Amino acid sequence: MSTSVQIFLGGSVGTLVVTHDATPGNGIDSVNLTPNQPHEETVTVSSCSEPDISTGDRDFGRQLANCDNPIATFPIMNPSGSNKPLEVREIVEAGADTAAFAIVRILDDAGTPTSLPLTILAGRTYTVEVQFTPTEPNATPWADRPYSVQYDITGYGQGNAAPLKTVTANISGIGYVVPVRFDLTNDIAAGATKEPGAVVTFNVSGTSARWANGDVTSFTADVVYDTKNLEYTPGSIVKAASIANWTINDPIITVLNPTQSQMRFSGTGPARISSDGTLFTFKSTLLLADKFSSPQDLILTLARPCLVPSATGDSTAIFNCALTRRVVSISGTQANLAPVSPNPVSSGMARVNFGVGITSETTLDLVNAQGSVVKTFVNTRLQDGEYEMTFSTQGLASGAYFLRIRTAAYSSTQQVLIVD
Known part of the structure; x- marks a missing residue:
């Protein structure tokens, strides 16, 4: 019998290849055996060690x-x-x-x-x-x-x-998280005023140090304001170039309580906000009310819970509009509209006195010769009493206009000639 052995080692495992021509027994005798040609048998020998982890x-x-x-x-x-x-x-x-x-x-x-x-x-x-x-x-x-x-x-x-x-x-x-701040400002300088009927432009801007991480593709901005002091101008929204493809429609206006209302602006877009700056502007008309200064608060809501919203508001003020005399007895005051002074108006400023006989919804509009309203000075519920209002005619073309009051069952007009 001839035998050769090859040993292959790898780690803790050994492989033995034995080549031999030994004739296997048949378990009966040693005479009737079949000779065997040389062949290989492989034996694997492993370590007896434990595994590891x-x-x-x-x-x-x-x-x-x-x-x-x-x-x-x-x-x-x-x-x-x-x-x-x-x-x-x-x-x-x-x-x-x-x-x-x-x-x-x-x-x-x-x-x-x-x-x-x-x-x-x-x-x-x-x-x-x-x-x-x-x-x-x-x-x-x-x-x-x-x-x-x-x-x-x-x-x-x-x-x-x-x-x-x-x-x-x-x-x-x-x-x-990603802090995001929206700011509401307007075009009235700090400490300055505008006359009733003037249009105010509001600016909504955004600031964040992590716009790229925040992935802001929608927002809800609620502007809370005094109902008697502002009136939104439909169709006045102007989007910034950075979100030109976004959709921002006219706000949904909701009365919150007897003195406050809310404009809800909702914005959605295909691309995220990527930089600080103005997002959109809108316009509102200042109205004559019993408060000269009126705050506007901004409440920001963002869809993603990893965004931390904050917001700041602003305020507006009207000038030279005063309640000169409040009449306790309703029967003591009749609804009235006095002539405008001076008339014709050449200085850019005019004054008018008017009276409200009973607490009611009151409008005071400047109407052109075609019957179209060009300015609204009052559009709110006024207490009974007499009012004095100073207003500006700047920006209006020369010509004949009419100042029109409507309150309860009373309606009256006074002609105004503007020669600025």
């Missing part, structure tokens, strides 16, 4: 709180050469931020979903998928909020009661 860490980086919920992975490996498989019977979660992390599933070395307990052969790696859901950013000024969790994984030799060792996968991430 290792893992790795994972950092999710910065994610938007309440908007992002990414999934990432960490490994569970058996780096040994042992013939005995590695068993993982449980994965224990620890740390203060466990609510922000969740194991989604476990994949074997072929990428097939599996479940605990795990049996991992030598040299194989299983993958654990973890989802990160940050929900609690730090308070203003909205600093980043770090999160972390630890997954403790204990390995066993298959069938062993005593563990081999415990390894820890450290998982971390950061939650952050």
Whole structure:
């Protein structure tokens, strides 16, 4: 018999290839045997050592709180050469931020979903998928909020009661938000005034240090104002070039209470807001009311919960409009409209006295010769009494106009000749 042996070593596993021409017995006798040609037999010899276990860490980086919920992975490996498989019977979660992390599933070395307990052969790696859901950013000024969790994984030799060792996968991430501020301003300078009937242009602008992260493609901007002091000009919205493809329609106007109303502007667009600056403008007419100064508050609502909205408002003021005499007895005052003074008007300014006999909705309009209203000075509910109003004729073409009052059952006009 001739024999040769080849030995191949790899890690803790050896492979023996034996070439021989030994004739195998038949279990009966040694006479009737069939000779055998030389052939190979392979024998694998393994280590008697235990398996091993290792893992790795994972950092999710910065994610938007309440908007992002990414999934990432960490490994569970058996780096040994042992013939005995590695068993993982449980994965224990620890740390203060466990609510922000969740194991989604476990994949074997072929990428097939599996479940605990795990049996991992030598040299194989299983993958654990973890989802990160940050929900609690730090308070203003909205600093980043770090999160972390630890997954403790204990390995066993298959069938062993005593563990081999415990390894820890450290998982971390950061939650952050995007502050967005809208500002409402108008074209009345600080401390300045405009006459009743004047048109005021309001400007809505936006500011954020992280427009790219915020992905703002819609907003709701509510302007809360004194009902008696302002009247929105339909069709007056002008969008900035930066959001030219957005849709912003005339506001929905809602009465909030006996003194306040709300204009709700809703904007949506195919592309996100990308830079600071004006978003849109709109116009309103100043009305004569019992308050000379009137605030306008802006309330901002954004669709994405990772956006932190804030807003600032503005105010308007009318000038030289005074309640000169309030009559306690309704019967003591008759509704009236006095002649305009001076008339003709050549200085750009005019004055008129009028009376309201009973508390009621009152309008005071300047009408041209064709019967079209060119300015509205009053459009609100006025208390009974007598009023004196100064108004501007600047910007109006020379010609004949009529000042018209309507209150309760009373209606009257006074001719005004403008020669500015």
